[in-house]
Amino acid sequence: MSEDVKKFLYVNRKAPYGTIYAQESLEVVLIGAAFDQDVEMAFLDDGVFQLTKNQDTKGVGLKNFSPTFRALGDYEVTKLYVEQESLDERGLTLDDLQDIQYEDEDDDWAEKPSIRVVSRAEMGKIMANQDVVLSF
Amino acid sequence: MATLHTVNKSPFQTQTLLSCLSHVQAGDSVLMIEDGVYGAMGSTTLADAVAGLGGQVNLFVLGEDLAARGIDAGRVADGITKIDMDGFVDMVASTDRTQSWL
Amino acid sequence: MKFGIVVSEGPYTHQASDTAYNFVKAALAKGHEVARVFFYHDGVNVGTRLSVPPQDDRQIQAQWTALAKEHDLDLVICIAAAQRRGLLDENEAERQGKDANNIAEGFRISGLGQLIEMGIQADRTITFGD
Numbered sequence: 001m002s003e004d005v006k007k008f009l010y011v012n013r014k015a016p017y018g019t020i021y022a023q024e025s026l027e028v029v030l031i032g033a034a035f036d037q038d039v040e041m042a043f044l045d046d047g048v049f050q051l052t053k054n055q056d057t058k059g060v061g062l063k064n065f066s067p068t069f070r071a072l073g074d075y076e077v078t079k080l081y082v083e084q085e086s087l088d089e090r091g092l093t094l095d096d097l098q099d100i101q102y103e104d105e106d107d108d109w110a111e112k113p114s115i116r117v118v119s120r121a122e123m124g125k126i127m128a129n130q131d132v133v134l135s136f
Numbered sequence: 137m138a139t140l141h142t143v144n145k146s147p148f149q150t151q152t153l154l155s156c157l158s159h160v161q162a163g164d165s166v167l168m169i170e171d172g173v174y175g176a177m178g179s180t181t182l183a184d185a186v187a188g189l190g191g192q193v194n195l196f197v198l199g200e201d202l203a204a205r206g207i208d209a210g211r212v213a214d215g216i217t218k219i220d221m222d223g224f225v226d227m228v229a230s231t232d233r234t235q236s237w238l
Numbered sequence: 239m240k241f242g243i244v245v246s247e248g249p250y251t252h253q254a255s256d257t258a259y260n261f262v263k264a265a266l267a268k269g270h271e272v273a274r275v276f277f278y279h280d281g282v283n284v285g286t287r288l289s290v291p292p293q294d295d296r297q298i299q300a301q302w303t304a305l306a307k308e309h310d311l312d313l314v315i316c317i318a319a320a321q322r323r324g325l326l327d328e329n330e331a332e333r334q335g336k337d338a339n340n341i342a343e344g345f346r347i348s349g350l351g352q353l354i355e356m357g358i359q360a361d362r363t364i365t366f367g368d
Contacts, residue, residue, distance in 0.1 A: 006358055011235070013155070021238075024279055027318060031350040037358065045155050124159040128139055132357040133235040134244070135365055144254075144368070170253045200260070221264040228362050229239045229270065236365040238246070 006131040007038045012047035014136065016066070017057065022050045023065045025136035030068070033075035040130075041072075044083040044123055048090060051082065051097040051115070066098065073102030078114050085120045138163045140231040144170035144238070147182050156237040157189035165194040165227060167219070173201045178213030187215060198224060240271045242360030244353065246367030248280035249298040250291070255284050258366035259301055266309050274312040274356045275302075277345075279367070282320045285313065287342035299342050306344035313345045314352045 010029055016022040032039060043051060050066070057064040072080070080100060087093060100114040118126065127133065141160060147153040153175045156166060168176050175186055176197035186195075195216040202209070202218065209218055219227070228234050243262060247254035262272050277284055289299055306313050315325060324340075327347045331339035341347060357363050 008354075008357060013152075013238070020279060024319060028278075028350055028353060032354040034351070035354045035358065037354070044159075045151065120158055124161055127159060127235060128137065128161045128164075130233060132363050133139075133233055134353075134357070134363070135236045135238045135367070136246075142364075144257075170257060221260050222268065224261060225265045225268055225270065228241065228265075228364055234362055234364040236367065238365065238367040 005036065005038055007129065008032065008040070008132045008134065009127060009130040010039070010041045011127070011133060011135045012041065012043050012050055013045040015046040015049040016055070017060065017062055021136040022047070023063070026065060026068055028134065028136075029072070029077055030075060033077055039077050040079040040081060040126065041077065042081045042083075042123060042126060044086045044120075046086075046090075048082055048086045048092060048097075051080070051100070052092070053096060053098050069098055070100050072100065073114055076102075078102040078104075078112075079116065080114045081118050081123060081126055082115050083120055083123045084117050087117070138165065138231045140164070140227050140234045141166045142234065142236045143168050143172040143175065144236075146171045146174040147186070148174065148180075152237050154185065154189065157186065157193070160190075160193045162192040163194075164192075165196060165231060166190065167196040167198060167224060167227065168216075169198040169201055169224075173197050173205060173207060176202070176212050176216045177207065178211060183213050187213060190215075196223075196227070240273045240359065240361045241265055242273050242356035242363040243275040244363065244365040244367070245275060245277045245281040245284060246279040246365060248283035249289070251280075252368045254366040254368055255281065255298055255302075256296070259298070259305070261364070261366070262311075263305065266305075272309070272311055273360045274314055274352065276353045276356055277313070277315045278319055278350075278353065280319075280323065281367070282315045282323055282325045285315045285320075285342050285345035286325060286340045288340045303342050303344040311344070315341070315345055315347045316353070317347050317349055320347055
Protein backbone atom coordinates (compact mmCIF):
# COMPACT_ATOMS: atom_id res chain seq x y z
CA MET A 1 0.00 0.00 0.00
CA SER A 2 1.24 3.50 -0.74
CA GLU A 3 2.24 6.05 1.85
CA ASP A 4 -0.64 8.34 1.03
CA VAL A 5 -2.77 9.80 3.77
CA LYS A 6 -4.64 7.10 5.65
CA LYS A 7 -7.74 7.36 7.74
CA PHE A 8 -6.99 6.53 11.38
CA LEU A 9 -9.71 5.98 13.97
CA TYR A 10 -8.87 5.84 17.67
CA VAL A 11 -11.61 3.90 19.44
CA ASN A 12 -12.10 4.66 23.13
CA ARG A 13 -14.38 2.32 25.02
CA LYS A 14 -12.93 2.50 28.52
CA ALA A 15 -13.41 4.88 31.42
CA PRO A 16 -10.47 7.00 32.63
CA TYR A 17 -8.32 6.43 35.77
CA GLY A 18 -9.33 2.86 36.67
CA THR A 19 -6.93 1.74 33.96
CA ILE A 20 -4.32 3.62 31.93
CA TYR A 21 -5.80 2.96 28.48
CA ALA A 22 -7.54 6.32 28.10
CA GLN A 23 -4.46 8.31 29.05
CA GLU A 24 -2.08 6.33 26.85
CA SER A 25 -4.57 6.50 23.99
CA LEU A 26 -4.41 10.28 24.16
CA GLU A 27 -0.62 10.11 24.03
CA VAL A 28 -0.84 8.15 20.78
CA VAL A 29 -3.25 10.69 19.31
CA LEU A 30 -0.95 13.60 20.16
CA ILE A 31 2.11 11.92 18.65
CA GLY A 32 0.10 10.69 15.68
CA ALA A 33 -1.01 14.22 14.88
CA ALA A 34 2.51 14.99 13.62
CA PHE A 35 2.10 12.45 10.80
CA ASP A 36 -0.51 14.41 8.84
CA GLN A 37 -2.93 11.54 8.59
CA ASP A 38 -6.71 11.83 8.61
CA VAL A 39 -7.51 11.35 12.30
CA GLU A 40 -10.85 10.77 14.00
CA MET A 41 -11.67 9.67 17.54
CA ALA A 42 -14.62 7.56 18.65
CA PHE A 43 -16.02 7.53 22.17
CA LEU A 44 -18.54 4.85 22.98
CA ASP A 45 -19.53 2.56 25.84
CA ASP A 46 -17.57 3.62 28.96
CA GLY A 47 -15.29 5.70 26.74
CA VAL A 48 -17.79 8.57 26.95
CA PHE A 49 -16.81 8.98 30.62
CA GLN A 50 -13.39 10.21 29.46
CA LEU A 51 -14.92 13.47 28.26
CA THR A 52 -16.88 14.51 31.35
CA LYS A 53 -16.45 17.91 32.97
CA ASN A 54 -15.17 18.58 36.47
CA GLN A 55 -12.68 15.74 36.74
CA ASP A 56 -10.62 16.32 39.88
CA THR A 57 -7.95 13.73 40.60
CA LYS A 58 -6.26 15.45 43.55
CA GLY A 59 -7.78 13.02 46.02
CA VAL A 60 -6.63 9.91 44.18
CA GLY A 61 -3.19 11.15 43.22
CA LEU A 62 -3.50 10.35 39.52
CA LYS A 63 -2.69 12.84 36.79
CA ASN A 64 -5.79 14.64 35.52
CA PHE A 65 -5.37 14.38 31.76
CA SER A 66 -8.85 15.60 30.86
CA PRO A 67 -7.70 19.17 29.98
CA THR A 68 -5.64 17.63 27.18
CA PHE A 69 -8.84 16.93 25.24
CA ARG A 70 -9.36 20.70 24.94
CA ALA A 71 -5.91 21.04 23.33
CA LEU A 72 -6.64 18.53 20.57
CA GLY A 73 -7.83 21.27 18.22
CA ASP A 74 -4.31 22.73 18.24
CA TYR A 75 -3.12 19.37 16.93
CA GLU A 76 -5.75 19.43 14.18
CA VAL A 77 -7.68 16.61 15.81
CA THR A 78 -11.14 18.04 15.40
CA LYS A 79 -13.50 15.09 15.03
CA LEU A 80 -14.49 13.52 18.33
CA TYR A 81 -17.47 11.27 17.66
CA VAL A 82 -19.50 10.53 20.79
CA GLU A 83 -22.22 7.93 20.69
CA GLN A 84 -25.70 9.09 21.72
CA GLU A 85 -26.85 5.67 22.97
CA SER A 86 -23.75 5.32 25.16
CA LEU A 87 -24.51 8.72 26.73
CA ASP A 88 -28.18 7.79 27.23
CA GLU A 89 -27.37 4.46 28.86
CA ARG A 90 -25.15 6.25 31.36
CA GLY A 91 -27.59 9.06 32.13
CA LEU A 92 -25.34 11.65 30.47
CA THR A 93 -26.10 14.49 28.08
CA LEU A 94 -23.84 16.70 26.02
CA ASP A 95 -23.94 19.22 28.89
CA ASP A 96 -22.07 16.77 31.09
CA LEU A 97 -19.13 16.77 28.68
CA GLN A 98 -16.34 19.29 28.35
CA ASP A 99 -16.77 22.05 25.81
CA ILE A 100 -14.07 21.12 23.28
CA GLN A 101 -13.55 23.54 20.40
CA TYR A 102 -11.33 23.92 17.38
CA GLU A 103 -10.66 26.82 15.07
CA ASP A 104 -11.82 26.09 11.53
CA GLU A 105 -9.17 27.44 9.17
CA ASP A 106 -11.55 27.06 6.23
CA ASP A 107 -14.11 29.31 7.90
CA ASP A 108 -12.05 32.33 9.03
CA TRP A 109 -10.87 30.46 12.13
CA ALA A 110 -14.36 30.35 13.58
CA GLU A 111 -14.55 28.34 16.81
CA LYS A 112 -16.54 25.14 16.35
CA PRO A 113 -17.34 22.20 18.60
CA SER A 114 -15.10 19.16 18.15
CA ILE A 115 -17.58 16.81 19.80
CA ARG A 116 -20.07 15.43 17.32
CA VAL A 117 -22.79 13.30 18.85
CA VAL A 118 -23.74 10.43 16.55
CA SER A 119 -26.14 7.52 16.75
CA ARG A 120 -24.96 3.95 17.19
CA ALA A 121 -25.83 3.25 13.56
CA GLU A 122 -23.76 6.24 12.45
CA MET A 123 -20.88 5.10 14.68
CA GLY A 124 -20.89 1.73 12.97
CA LYS A 125 -20.59 3.44 9.59
CA ILE A 126 -17.77 5.69 10.83
CA MET A 127 -15.87 2.60 12.01
CA ALA A 128 -16.35 0.95 8.62
CA ASN A 129 -14.92 3.96 6.82
CA GLN A 130 -11.32 3.70 8.09
CA ASP A 131 -7.97 2.35 6.98
CA VAL A 132 -6.56 1.77 10.46
CA VAL A 133 -8.58 1.26 13.64
CA LEU A 134 -6.62 1.45 16.88
CA SER A 135 -8.55 0.37 19.97
CA PHE A 136 -7.87 1.38 23.56
CA MET B 137 -15.27 -3.07 2.15
CA ALA B 138 -15.74 -5.51 4.99
CA THR B 139 -14.25 -5.41 8.47
CA LEU B 140 -12.99 -8.28 10.60
CA HIS B 141 -13.92 -7.66 14.23
CA THR B 142 -12.21 -9.63 16.99
CA VAL B 143 -13.70 -10.06 20.46
CA ASN B 144 -11.66 -11.58 23.28
CA LYS B 145 -14.00 -11.22 26.27
CA SER B 146 -16.62 -13.54 27.64
CA PRO B 147 -20.05 -11.96 27.13
CA PHE B 148 -20.82 -12.88 30.73
CA GLN B 149 -17.97 -10.64 31.89
CA THR B 150 -18.38 -7.56 29.68
CA GLN B 151 -20.76 -6.07 27.10
CA THR B 152 -18.00 -6.10 24.49
CA LEU B 153 -19.44 -8.80 22.24
CA LEU B 154 -22.90 -7.24 22.30
CA SER B 155 -21.45 -3.78 21.65
CA CYS B 156 -19.42 -5.15 18.74
CA LEU B 157 -22.48 -6.86 17.27
CA SER B 158 -24.43 -3.60 17.62
CA HIS B 159 -21.90 -1.73 15.44
CA VAL B 160 -21.06 -4.21 12.69
CA GLN B 161 -22.08 -3.64 9.09
CA ALA B 162 -23.78 -6.21 6.91
CA GLY B 163 -21.16 -8.51 5.43
CA ASP B 164 -18.61 -7.97 8.21
CA SER B 165 -17.07 -10.88 10.08
CA VAL B 166 -16.78 -11.30 13.84
CA LEU B 167 -14.19 -13.68 15.25
CA MET B 168 -14.34 -14.74 18.89
CA ILE B 169 -10.91 -15.46 20.40
CA GLU B 170 -9.43 -16.08 23.86
CA ASP B 171 -12.23 -15.75 26.47
CA GLY B 172 -14.43 -14.45 23.67
CA VAL B 173 -15.06 -18.04 22.62
CA TYR B 174 -17.58 -18.44 25.45
CA GLY B 175 -19.81 -16.18 23.35
CA ALA B 176 -19.96 -18.90 20.69
CA MET B 177 -21.57 -21.53 22.91
CA GLY B 178 -25.03 -22.55 21.82
CA SER B 179 -26.73 -23.43 25.09
CA THR B 180 -26.23 -20.22 27.05
CA THR B 181 -28.74 -17.55 28.04
CA LEU B 182 -26.93 -15.15 25.69
CA ALA B 183 -26.94 -17.41 22.63
CA ASP B 184 -30.20 -15.97 21.27
CA ALA B 185 -28.95 -12.39 21.65
CA VAL B 186 -25.72 -13.27 19.84
CA ALA B 187 -27.60 -15.04 17.05
CA GLY B 188 -30.11 -12.18 16.77
CA LEU B 189 -27.58 -9.37 16.61
CA GLY B 190 -25.21 -11.42 14.50
CA GLY B 191 -27.76 -12.19 11.81
CA GLN B 192 -26.24 -9.88 9.20
CA VAL B 193 -22.63 -10.89 9.74
CA ASN B 194 -20.42 -13.96 9.56
CA LEU B 195 -19.63 -15.35 13.00
CA PHE B 196 -16.43 -17.30 13.64
CA VAL B 197 -14.70 -18.80 16.64
CA LEU B 198 -11.04 -19.71 17.05
CA GLY B 199 -10.67 -23.47 17.46
CA GLU B 200 -7.41 -23.36 19.43
CA ASP B 201 -9.08 -21.23 22.11
CA LEU B 202 -12.14 -23.50 22.22
CA ALA B 203 -9.92 -26.54 22.69
CA ALA B 204 -7.88 -24.85 25.42
CA ARG B 205 -11.09 -24.26 27.36
CA GLY B 206 -12.44 -27.75 26.87
CA ILE B 207 -15.35 -26.62 24.72
CA ASP B 208 -16.30 -29.36 22.30
CA ALA B 209 -17.18 -28.27 18.76
CA GLY B 210 -20.64 -29.72 19.38
CA ARG B 211 -21.33 -26.98 21.94
CA VAL B 212 -20.78 -24.21 19.41
CA ALA B 213 -24.01 -22.55 18.31
CA ASP B 214 -25.41 -23.20 14.84
CA GLY B 215 -24.30 -20.56 12.39
CA ILE B 216 -20.91 -20.01 14.03
CA THR B 217 -17.96 -21.39 12.07
CA LYS B 218 -14.87 -22.79 13.75
CA ILE B 219 -11.58 -21.70 12.19
CA ASP B 220 -7.94 -22.16 13.19
CA MET B 221 -5.05 -19.69 13.46
CA ASP B 222 -4.24 -20.08 9.76
CA GLY B 223 -7.84 -19.19 9.00
CA PHE B 224 -7.54 -16.15 11.28
CA VAL B 225 -4.54 -14.95 9.25
CA ASP B 226 -6.46 -15.51 6.01
CA MET B 227 -9.40 -13.50 7.32
CA VAL B 228 -7.23 -10.53 8.29
CA ALA B 229 -5.75 -10.59 4.80
CA SER B 230 -9.06 -10.96 2.99
CA THR B 231 -10.98 -8.23 4.85
CA ASP B 232 -10.22 -4.53 4.47
CA ARG B 233 -9.43 -3.75 8.09
CA THR B 234 -9.38 -5.37 11.49
CA GLN B 235 -10.99 -3.85 14.54
CA SER B 236 -10.11 -5.37 17.91
CA TRP B 237 -12.85 -4.92 20.49
CA LEU B 238 -10.76 -4.72 23.65
CA MET C 239 0.71 -8.95 2.52
CA LYS C 240 2.32 -6.71 5.12
CA PHE C 241 0.96 -6.95 8.68
CA GLY C 242 1.49 -4.55 11.58
CA ILE C 243 0.93 -5.99 15.05
CA VAL C 244 0.15 -4.19 18.31
CA VAL C 245 0.56 -6.04 21.62
CA SER C 246 -1.00 -4.05 24.42
CA GLU C 247 -0.98 -6.38 27.42
CA GLY C 248 1.87 -7.87 29.40
CA PRO C 249 2.92 -11.53 29.40
CA TYR C 250 1.43 -14.27 31.58
CA THR C 251 -1.42 -12.19 33.08
CA HIS C 252 -3.14 -11.86 29.69
CA GLN C 253 -3.24 -14.21 26.72
CA ALA C 254 -2.76 -11.30 24.31
CA SER C 255 0.99 -11.71 23.75
CA ASP C 256 0.55 -15.48 23.22
CA THR C 257 -2.21 -14.95 20.66
CA ALA C 258 -0.10 -12.32 18.94
CA TYR C 259 2.88 -14.68 18.84
CA ASN C 260 0.82 -17.52 17.39
CA PHE C 261 -0.72 -15.16 14.86
CA VAL C 262 2.65 -13.79 13.76
CA LYS C 263 4.11 -17.30 13.45
CA ALA C 264 1.14 -18.41 11.32
CA ALA C 265 1.31 -15.29 9.16
CA LEU C 266 5.03 -15.74 8.50
CA ALA C 267 4.53 -19.43 7.70
CA LYS C 268 1.99 -18.39 5.07
CA GLY C 269 4.54 -16.11 3.44
CA HIS C 270 3.18 -12.82 4.76
CA GLU C 271 5.47 -10.08 5.92
CA VAL C 272 5.31 -8.70 9.47
CA ALA C 273 6.42 -5.10 9.20
CA ARG C 274 6.71 -4.53 12.92
CA VAL C 275 5.41 -5.66 16.30
CA PHE C 276 4.71 -2.68 18.54
CA PHE C 277 4.46 -3.28 22.28
CA TYR C 278 2.35 -0.72 24.15
CA HIS C 279 0.71 -0.31 27.57
CA ASP C 280 1.77 -3.28 29.74
CA GLY C 281 2.79 -5.05 26.53
CA VAL C 282 6.22 -3.48 26.99
CA ASN C 283 6.84 -5.99 29.78
CA VAL C 284 7.15 -8.76 27.20
CA GLY C 285 10.57 -7.35 26.37
CA THR C 286 12.36 -7.75 29.71
CA ARG C 287 15.16 -10.29 29.64
CA LEU C 288 14.94 -10.70 33.42
CA SER C 289 11.80 -12.80 33.55
CA VAL C 290 12.39 -16.34 34.72
CA PRO C 291 9.26 -18.39 34.06
CA PRO C 292 9.06 -21.97 35.33
CA GLN C 293 10.82 -24.46 33.04
CA ASP C 294 7.57 -26.22 32.17
CA ASP C 295 5.86 -23.02 31.05
CA ARG C 296 6.33 -21.23 27.73
CA GLN C 297 9.15 -18.68 27.63
CA ILE C 298 7.33 -15.71 26.15
CA GLN C 299 10.23 -13.28 25.80
CA ALA C 300 12.59 -15.99 24.52
CA GLN C 301 10.00 -17.08 21.96
CA TRP C 302 9.76 -13.55 20.56
CA THR C 303 13.54 -13.12 20.57
CA ALA C 304 13.98 -16.38 18.64
CA LEU C 305 11.24 -15.50 16.16
CA ALA C 306 12.75 -12.06 15.63
CA LYS C 307 16.15 -13.60 14.93
CA GLU C 308 14.77 -16.15 12.52
CA HIS C 309 12.63 -13.70 10.53
CA ASP C 310 14.43 -10.42 11.13
CA LEU C 311 11.37 -8.99 12.90
CA ASP C 312 11.28 -5.42 14.20
CA LEU C 313 10.10 -5.70 17.83
CA VAL C 314 9.55 -2.16 19.13
CA ILE C 315 8.84 -1.25 22.74
CA CYS C 316 7.18 2.12 23.25
CA ILE C 317 9.56 4.37 25.15
CA ALA C 318 6.92 6.35 27.03
CA ALA C 319 5.12 3.22 28.22
CA ALA C 320 8.46 1.53 28.95
CA GLN C 321 9.82 4.35 31.11
CA ARG C 322 6.70 4.25 33.29
CA ARG C 323 7.08 0.53 33.80
CA GLY C 324 10.82 0.23 34.32
CA LEU C 325 11.90 -1.12 30.93
CA LEU C 326 15.21 0.42 29.90
CA ASP C 327 17.85 -0.24 27.31
CA GLU C 328 21.50 0.59 27.89
CA ASN C 329 21.35 4.12 26.50
CA GLU C 330 18.19 5.01 28.34
CA ALA C 331 19.50 3.61 31.64
CA GLU C 332 22.58 5.76 31.30
CA ARG C 333 20.59 8.84 30.30
CA GLN C 334 18.22 8.43 33.24
CA GLY C 335 20.99 7.64 35.72
CA LYS C 336 19.71 4.12 36.44
CA ASP C 337 22.04 1.32 37.51
CA ALA C 338 20.63 -1.40 35.25
CA ASN C 339 18.92 -2.13 31.98
CA ASN C 340 16.71 -5.04 31.07
CA ILE C 341 15.80 -5.07 27.37
CA ALA C 342 15.99 -8.50 25.79
CA GLU C 343 17.85 -9.26 22.59
CA GLY C 344 15.77 -8.65 19.49
CA PHE C 345 13.73 -5.83 21.04
CA ARG C 346 14.39 -2.13 20.67
CA ILE C 347 12.97 0.91 22.42
CA SER C 348 11.56 3.71 20.33
CA GLY C 349 8.83 6.31 20.18
CA LEU C 350 5.09 6.16 19.60
CA GLY C 351 5.73 7.49 16.11
CA GLN C 352 6.77 3.94 15.23
CA LEU C 353 3.20 2.81 15.90
CA ILE C 354 1.74 5.42 13.57
CA GLU C 355 4.39 4.71 10.94
CA MET C 356 3.51 1.02 11.17
CA GLY C 357 -0.16 1.84 10.64
CA ILE C 358 0.75 3.85 7.57
CA GLN C 359 3.10 1.30 6.05
CA ALA C 360 1.32 -1.97 6.84
CA ASP C 361 -1.55 -3.27 4.71
CA ARG C 362 -3.34 -4.45 7.86
CA THR C 363 -2.91 -3.47 11.48
CA ILE C 364 -4.21 -5.75 14.19
CA THR C 365 -4.19 -5.26 17.96
CA PHE C 366 -3.93 -7.96 20.60
CA GLY C 367 -4.85 -6.62 24.02
CA ASP C 368 -7.49 -6.90 26.68
